[in-house]
Amino acid sequence: MSAQKPRTLFDKIWDAHVVETLPDGTALLYIDLHLTHEVTTPQAFDGLRAAGRKLRRPDRTLGVIDHNIATDASRYTGIVDPESRLQVETLERNAVEFGMPLIPLLDARQGIVHVIGPELGRSLPGMTIVCGDSHTSTHGAMGALAFGIGTSEVEHVLATQTLLQKPAKNMQVLVEGNLAVGCSGKDITLAVIGKIGTAGGTGHVIEYAGDAIRALDMAGRMTVCNMSIEGGARAGMVAPDQTTFDYIMKTPNGPKGEAFEQALAWWKTLPTDAGAHFDTVVKLAAHEIAPQVTWGTSPEDVLPITGVVPNPEEAADEARRAQLRRMVEYMGLTPGQRLQDLKIDVAFIGSCTNSRIEDIRIAAAIARGRRVADGVRALVVPGSGLVKKQAEAEGLDRILTEAGFEWREAGCSMCLGMNPDKLTPGQRSASTSNRNFEGRQGPGGRTHLLSPAMAAAAAIAGHLADVRDYQPKESV
Numbered sequence: 011m012s013a014q015k016p017r018t019l020f021d022k023i024w025d026a027h028v029v030e031t032l033p034d035g036t037a038l039l040y041i042d043l044h045l046t047h048e049v050t051t052p053q054a055f056d057g058l059r060a061a062g063r064k065l066r067r068p069d070r071t072l073g074v075i076d077h078n079i080a081t082d083a084s085r086y087t088g089i090v091d092p093e094s095r096l097q098v099e100t101l102e103r104n105a106v107e108f109g110m111p112l113i114p115l116l117d118a119r120q121g122i123v124h125v126i127g128p129e130l131g132r133s134l135p136g137m138t139i140v141c142g143d144s145h146t147s148t149h150g151a152m153g154a155l156a157f158g159i160g161t162s163e164v165e166h167v168l169a170t171q172t173l174l175q176k177p178a179k180n181m182q183v184l185v186e187g188n189l190a191v192g193c194s195g196k197d198i199t200l201a202v203i204g205k206i207g208t209a210g211g212t213g214h215v216i217e218y219a220g221d222a223i224r225a226l227d228m229a230g231r232m233t234v235c236n237m238s239i240e241g242g243a244r245a246g247m248v249a250p251d252q253t254t255f256d257y258i259m260k261t262p263n264g265p266k267g268e269a270f271e272q273a274l275a276w277w278k279t280l281p282t283d284a285g286a287h288f289d290t291v292v293k294l295a296a297h298e299i300a301p302q303v304t305w306g307t308s309p310e311d312v313l314p315i316t317g318v319v320p321n322p323e324e325a326a327d328e329a330r331r332a333q334l335r336r337m338v339e340y341m342g343l344t345p346g347q348r349l350q351d352l353k354i355d356v357a358f359i360g361s362c363t364n365s366r367i368e369d370i371r372i373a374a375a376i377a378r379g380r381r382v383a384d385g386v387r388a389l390v391v392p393g394s395g396l397v398k399k400q401a402e403a404e405g406l407d408r409i410l411t412e413a414g415f416e417w418r419e420a421g422c423s424m425c426l427g428m429n430p431d432k433l434t435p436g437q438r439s440a441s442t443s444n445r446n447f448e449g450r451q452g453p454g455g456r457t458h459l460l461s462p463a464m465a466a467a468a469a470i471a472g473h474l475a476d477v478r479d480y481q482p483k484e485s486v
């Protein structure tokens with residue numbers, strides 16, 4: 011028998027899940043894990059009900075409530091907004107009716123869907139993972155093929171545990187060398203999107219590789235995979251390695267004992283074979299990446315913090331000039347202005363991009379012994395109840411609140427305007443989330459995307475700041 015053609019991590023997971031391939035190449039894929047939340051499931055369950063169908067695999071389905079809930083004390087007194095309340099109550103009712111496991115709203119494990127999947131040990135290497143949510147790409151950090159699906163696809167997966175998918179192209183994003191002081195996974199992903207643009211990954215699944223990716227902890231890898239979707243890709247992934255296996259070993263629901271050993275043997279076969287073909291390769295030198303911040307209303311409009319607001323008139327064509335003029339105006343900027351001079355109203359540390367314990371640790375390290383600037387509202391919103399508990403056990407909540415940060419319950423919070431945490435028109439925020447389009451954090455709000463370390467530095471400075479000037483104090 012001739013040796014098998016070298017395959018990528020994506021190819022291997024795809025091949026292992028094909029139930030049937032149609033003549034046009036579209037495949038029916040088996041889905042290992044289906045995560046659900048309140049926003050994209052109501053019509054899907056309505057569809058099942060109308061067709062008299064059951065939930066096919068409750069054991070491979072898990073629901074959680076994250077987008078619509080308050081993250082301050084008001085979550086204990088019920089949801090005020092009628093639409094938000096209806097979505098949450100609908101998910102709760104559907105979970106009971108269809109026998110879907112649902113993490114209750116006030117359970118310690120409640121949190122953002124993309125934080126809880128890996129954290130609980132439900133999202134594992136080699137799996138196909140879907141959720142009616144674009145940032146499902148986050149779970150690819152586990153060495154899984156994970157992508158967002160639409161509501162009609164949610165219905166299909168609920169009913170059949172399979173999904174029709176067109177094959178994707180393979181893209182490798184190679185980040186070689188070491189990250190500089192003050193930089194993190196967020197700076198890598200923003201730099202990648204700055205380089206390839208928001209359409210750069212179209213039709214591809216990205217595999218992130220290189221020393222700088224290997225050196226990231228799981229939280230950093232999740233941050234990078236999370237934003238793959240903002241670079242236009244279908245999914246992002248990192249090959250599983252010892253960092254991945256050590257992480258899984260500590261999860262409450264990951265495989266244990268013999269089951270772990272068996273799984274491990276398979277997981278170790280997953281990394282891309284030498285000589286496997288990538289349709290597109292993008293290379294970045296990690297040491298050239300400086301702390302990044304977006305200035306415009308798309309994640310690709312990103313610059314090093316030492317940069318200045320671009321001059322729209324210098325753009326090559328009229329369409330781009332018009333687009334840049336609009337961004338400069340919406341964001342309330344002046345061409346040539348130093349990014350570090352932009353005063354902020356709000357700092358938001360949270361979202362499925364950056365709300366894990368590692369993110370909170372770095373924010374607390376920078377906040378320790380310092381104060382949030384007068385007039386700035388700074389929020390730290392842990393990604394899950396378990397993250398919150400861990401942070402409190404480490405005393406991070408105290409460090410943060412003493413510095414003037416608000417310490418919240420878990421949820422999507424100010425990542426998007428679907429719950430009480432919103433920017434008011436004209437407010438400028440330094441945000442660790444992943445989207446900065448007009449009105450994303452509230453109508454008229456102005457969002458600058460950056461890392462948790464950069465957000466903490468901005469909260470303290472009162473303006474966008476270079477985190478390299480705000481390194482943790484040795485002793486306080």
Ligand SMILES: CC(C)[C@H](C(=O)O)[C@@H](O)C(=O)O
Nearest residue numbers: 049050077142143144145426
């Ligand atoms: C509400 C949901 C459908 C949406 C998504 O798919 O990403 C949200 O999570 C977001 O980040 O905009």
Ligand code: SF4
Nearest residue numbers: 145361362422425426
């Ligand atoms: S934290 Fe933001 S990006 Fe993530 S799932 Fe929630 S709304 Fe979407």
